[in-house]
Amino acid sequence: MAAGKRWFGGASLGAAFLMANSSIGPGFLTQTTVFTQQLLTSFGFVILVSVVLDVGAQLNTWRILTVSELRAQDLANRLLPGLGYFLAAMVILGGFAFNIGNIAGCGLGLNVLTGMSFEHGALVSCAVALTLFWVQEIGKMLDGFTKILGTVKILLTLGIAFSAHPPLLQALHHTVLPAQLSAAAIVTIVGGTVGGYITFSGAHRLLDAGIKGPGQQDVVTRSAVSGIVISTVMRFVLFLAIVGVLSHGAVLDKDNPAAGVFRSAAGEAGFRIFGIILWSAAISSVVGAAYTSVSFFKTFHPVFARHERACISVFIVLSTGIFVSVGKPAQLLVFAGAVNGLILPIALGIVLVAATSRRLMGAYRHPRWMLAAGWAVVAIMGALSVPVLVAQVGALLR
Numbered sequence: 001m002a003a004g005k006r007w008f009g010g011a012s013l014g015a016a017f018l019m020a021n022s023s024i025g026p027g028f029l030t031q032t033t034v035f036t037q038q039l040l041t042s043f044g045f046v047i048l049v050s051v052v053l054d055v056g057a058q059l060n061t062w063r064i065l066t067v068s069e070l071r072a073q074d075l076a077n078r079l080l081p082g083l084g085y086f087l088a089a090m091v092i093l094g095g096f097a098f099n100i101g102n103i104a105g106c107g108l109g110l111n112v113l114t115g116m117s118f119e120h121g122a123l124v125s126c127a128v129a130l131t132l133f134w135v136q137e138i139g140k141m142l143d144g145f146t147k148i149l150g151t152v153k154i155l156l157t158l159g160i161a162f163s164a165h166p167p168l169l170q171a172l173h174h175t176v177l178p179a180q181l182s183a184a185a186i187v188t189i190v191g192g193t194v195g196g197y198i199t200f201s202g203a204h205r206l207l208d209a210g211i212k213g214p215g216q217q218d219v220v221t222r223s224a225v226s227g228i229v230i231s232t233v234m235r236f237v238l239f240l241a242i243v244g245v246l247s248h249g250a251v252l253d254k255d256n257p258a259a260g261v262f263r264s265a266a267g268e269a270g271f272r273i274f275g276i277i278l279w280s281a282a283i284s285s286v287v288g289a290a291y292t293s294v295s296f297f298k299t300f301h302p303v304f305a306r307h308e309r310a311c312i313s314v315f316i317v318l319s320t321g322i323f324v325s326v327g328k329p330a331q332l333l334v335f336a337g338a339v340n341g342l343i344l345p346i347a348l349g350i351v352l353v354a355a356t357s358r359r360l361m362g363a364y365r366h367p368r369w370m371l372a373a374g375w376a377v378v379a380i381m382g383a384l385s386v387p388v389l390v391a392q393v394g395a396l397l398r
Contacts, residue, residue: 001123001366005172009106010217012383013347015078015314022146025183025336026101026102026104026105026106026108026109026278026281026282026285027098027102027192027333027336028192028238029105029238029258029278030105030108030188030256030257030258030329030333030334031188031192031333031334031337032154032189032235032239032242032258033238033242033257033258033261034236034257034334035182035184035185035188036130036242036243036246037240037242037252037257038112038182038185039178039180039182039185039248040174040179040243040246041167041170041171041173041174041175041179041243042174042179042243042391043181043239043243043307044171044172044174044178044180044236044239045174045175045176045177045178045181046140046182046186046235046252047175047178047189047232047239048175048176048237049186049330050186050190050193051228051229051232052229052381053186053190053194053377054190054193054194054232054320055224055225055228055373055378056373056374057190057276057348057374057377058163058194058199058201058224058226058227058228058353059204059225059346059368059370059373060201060217060348060352060355060366060373060374061199061348061351061370062198062202062203062206062221062223062224062371063217063220063366063370064354064355064361065207065351066203066206066207066211066216066220067198067210067213067214067361067364067366068085068213068219068361069207069212069213070207070298070360071171071200071282071349072084072087072091072199072200072203072204072347072351073085073087073088073091073110073205073296073297073300073352074358076350076351076354078360079350079357079360080177080354081356081376083179083350085297085300086294086343086386087346087347087350088275088300090177090343090346090347090349091196091197091199091200091293091296091343091347092197092293092296092297094195094196094339094340094343095108095196095197095290095296096293096315096319097335097336097339097340098196098197098285098289098336098340099204099285099286099289099316099319099334100319100322100323100326100336101281101284101317101332101335101336101337102283102285102286102289103122103125103126103282103283103316103323103347104118104122104329104332104333105278105279105281105282105285105329105333106121106122106125106129106279106282106286107119107120107121107122107125107323107329108121108255108256108259108278108282108329109121109125109275109276109277109278109279109280109282110124110125110279111273111275112256112259112274112275112278112279113272113279114274118255118327118329119323119324119327122320122324122381123320123321123324125279125282125283125286125320126286128319129283129286129287129316130282130313130316130317132287133287133290133309133311133312133313133316134313134391140273144359153179154234155242156239156262156270156273156274156277157232157234157238157267158237159266160241160245160261160262160266160270161164161237161238161240161241161244161245161334162293162317163244163265163266164240164241164243164244164245164247164248164264164265165247165248166240166241166243166247167243167247167364168240168301168351168377169264171239171240171243172343178225183384183388184338184388184389184391186338186383186384187332187341187342187381187384187388187389188338188341189235189346190341190372190381191336191338191339191340191341191344191385192337192340193228193231194228194309194344195337195339195340195341195343196339196340196343196344197289197292197293197296197346199344199347199348200347200372201292202223202227203220204213204225204295206220207319208219212250214364215261220238220379221224221351230346231243236354237352241261242261243263244265244277245260245261245265248264252259252300255328255329256329257277258274259271259274259275262371264276275319275329286316287312288321290315290316290319293315294311294312294315295307298339317355335393336388338385338388339387339389340382340388340390341381341388342381342385342386344377344385345377345379345381345382345385346382347376348374348377349375349378350372352371352374352378353381355371355372359392
């Protein structure tokens, strides 16, 4: 057992770095840029609040699911018959919103690289995603390729943050004592980080790896906290890069603001490299989000398991169709975070109720402080997310 824990500790740390690497996708880049433009150095406070809420959500979810040894939808169904179907529907809705945003990111990336329209870039990327999914060997090759590009992406962002000369002291001051606040920023950033299927993906991966039961909680906690801390560091580095660029008078494109940051800091070469990075991150996220979302209902009936590839393909095509119809790539990426910000308190609330059931959890007693922290996340995100989502829907319809 001890050897297994030591092995998984190393593996979980590697997975945490991989999570941070892949988290700087189209939503990460665009959401952080949009809200840093609005709040400037006060966005550091949003990052700080999001870390606290992320920890409250993830520690509870990962621990409860791994102790129960059940996936979220199965735990919900055992708590109350039919509740798992509702939870799966909510998670799939959130995954669908994420995937529309991922397709939007593909359009943004190809627009930077080739100058083609966002909509045409999305259509080309949809065809590529379907090809990668159905031709498994190519998909494996792209997976390795995007890991390399992900590392380049992080190094480039660090370089931009260094070269942009951000106002560090002011940023640190406003991280603790902000000059202005934004509920929309908090909901969107938290939703984009741990909302929707992301809330459960880590715990489900641990269950698949056989990391479950009360005796594995130290490993589970280290894995969850490591992933959140590393991705938070990367978000803060990107925030500093954006603040530095804006402090020097840069004016960013409203349709692709993150690209403007890279262009201002690293010139035309940085702009093109950003296009490659954004597209590769987005195309891998399209397949990953579709696969994970479909996995939430494929166990409900054998027909879904038999036709899993077809279901995933339909998921990708529908996501592309909605983006092409709506347009507004940057707004859609922000909207995806807002949708999943609303789903988070509903999904987390179901898991917290299950944690108090002796029938489901056996002799295990979930720590009261963790329950309190989890319900605080539910209350805060529940109160903030509804008006924010209504505002985002209005912005898309205008």
